[in-house]
Amino acid sequence: MSFSLSIAAKATFVAYPVLIAVNVINDVVDEVSIPIEFVDEKSVDSSDADSSAKLVTPEGKTYSNQLDILNYLAGKFPTVLANAESSQELAKFALEHLYIKNFKVLAVDLEKLDSVLNYRTFVNGYTYSLADYATWGALRANALMGSIIKNEVYINISRWYNLLASDKRFDSAVDFMIKSVNDLRKSAKTANNGGKKETHKA
Amino acid sequence: MTDFLSNFEKLSLKDISSIDESKFTPLNDEQKALSSQFQTLSSRFDESESLVSLNENLKSKTFITGTSPSKVDFLVFEKAFPLSFKWTSIEDLSKYRHIIRWIDLIQNKYVDIPEADKLKVDYEAQVAREIKE
Numbered sequence: 001m002s003f004s005l006s007i008a009a010k011a012t013f014v015a016y017p018v019l020i021a022v023n024v025i026n027d028v029v030d031e032v033s034i035p036i037e038f039v040d041e042k043s044v045d046s047s048d049a050d051s052s053a054k055l056v057t058p059e060g061k062t063y064s065n066q067l068d069i070l071n072y073l074a075g076k077f078p079t080v081l082a083n084a085e086s087s088q089e090l091a092k093f094a095l096e097h098l099y100i101k102n103f104k105v106l107a108v109d110l111e112k113l114d115s116v117l118n119y120r121t122f123v124n125g126y127t128y129s130l131a132d133y134a135t136w137g138a139l140r141a142n143a144l145m146g147s148i149i150k151n152e153v154y155i156n157i158s159r160w161y162n163l164l165a166s167d168k169r170f171d172s173a174v175d176f177m178i179k180s181v182n183d184l185r186k187s188a189k190t191a192n193n194g195g196k197k198e199t200h201k202a
Numbered sequence: 203m204t205d206f207l208s209n210f211e212k213l214s215l216k217d218i219s220s221i222d223e224s225k226f227t228p229l230n231d232e233q234k235a236l237s238s239q240f241q242t243l244s245s246r247f248d249e250s251e252s253l254v255s256l257n258e259n260l261k262s263k264t265f266i267t268g269t270s271p272s273k274v275d276f277l278v279f280e281k282a283f284p285l286s287f288k289w290t291s292i293e294d295l296s297k298y299r300h301i302i303r304w305i306d307l308i309q310n311k312y313v314d315i316p317e318a319d320k321l322k323v324d325y326e327a328q329v330a331r332e333i334k335e
Contacts, residue, residue, distance in 0.1 A: 166269040
């Protein structure tokens with residue numbers, strides 16, 4: 001058995017935390033390369049409409065909850081996802097509260113996150129913690145956040161968000177997904193035309 | 203950039219003034235200007251406006267020149283660190299919050315300081331949220 005990660009590209013809340021963590025693992029850990037498969041659906045599992053990601057491990061286990069996946073990865077790759085134990089509460093908070101698109105509700109929780117970052121450079125500790133991936137990924141997936149970050153509505157959140165964004169591996173994971181999904185859609189279109197239509201390749 | 207963040211070997215406080223500049227990511231012109239500005243300001247930390255200006259700069263930047271550490275962070279740290287022990291009132295904790303955050307990162311990640319000599323940071327200090335003006 002080997003690793004495989006599936007991500008639902010049309011999920012209401014795309015599993016960026018897991019996608020980014022795996023992208024960094026693939027970059028940092030020489031002996032591991034976890035293949036990432038994108039599914040152009042709302043869920044990776046036809047029997048569960050809310051399943052945004054699925055990780056199959058070499059041990060033959062399957063995880064489909066983002067926090068479970070992050071915890072498994074932190075156990076295997078503690079240098080990439082640090083401080084897992086002390087990250088649980090914040091990670092749960094991020095995954096449950098920061099994906100929300102109702103600004104009135106979100107604003108209260110962003111204020112909490114902003115105060116967490118008053119005296120902290122990272123969300124938990126002095127390097128990328130499990131909670132940093134959970135939080136950054138959730139905010140990156142939240143369409144409301146772009147202008148909020150840019151306008152420094154929450155000063156500490158913007159500083160921290162931009163620090164992680166300056167690490168190319170964070171946004172490149174997102175770009176990789178967008179490109180892969182575009183390719184998927186093109187080849188699906190070709191298949192629908194009986195394979196007659198040539199795809200344009202630059 | 204990130205490799206630098208993770209692979210940095212901790213410096214001893216006494217070696218700060220002799221750090222080799224080539225260990226750091228090269229600075230662009232804007233960063234060079236920030237670097238010399240804050241190096242100059244750090245000799246005037248007896249004037250509170252110098253500290254206020256450092257705090258303001260660290261509001262939106264993780265390090266003095268941006269998202270990576272540079273030599274000026276260590277030079278200014280050497281001057282600001284002893285002063286930070288005086289910031290115990292909630293007023294000062296609020297006023298210098300970004301310097302405190304930056305000191306805490308440097309003292310734990312980049313400079314080798316014995317636990318007992320570190321600045322004790324109260325991460326939960328109840329300071330009011332700052333709003334961009």
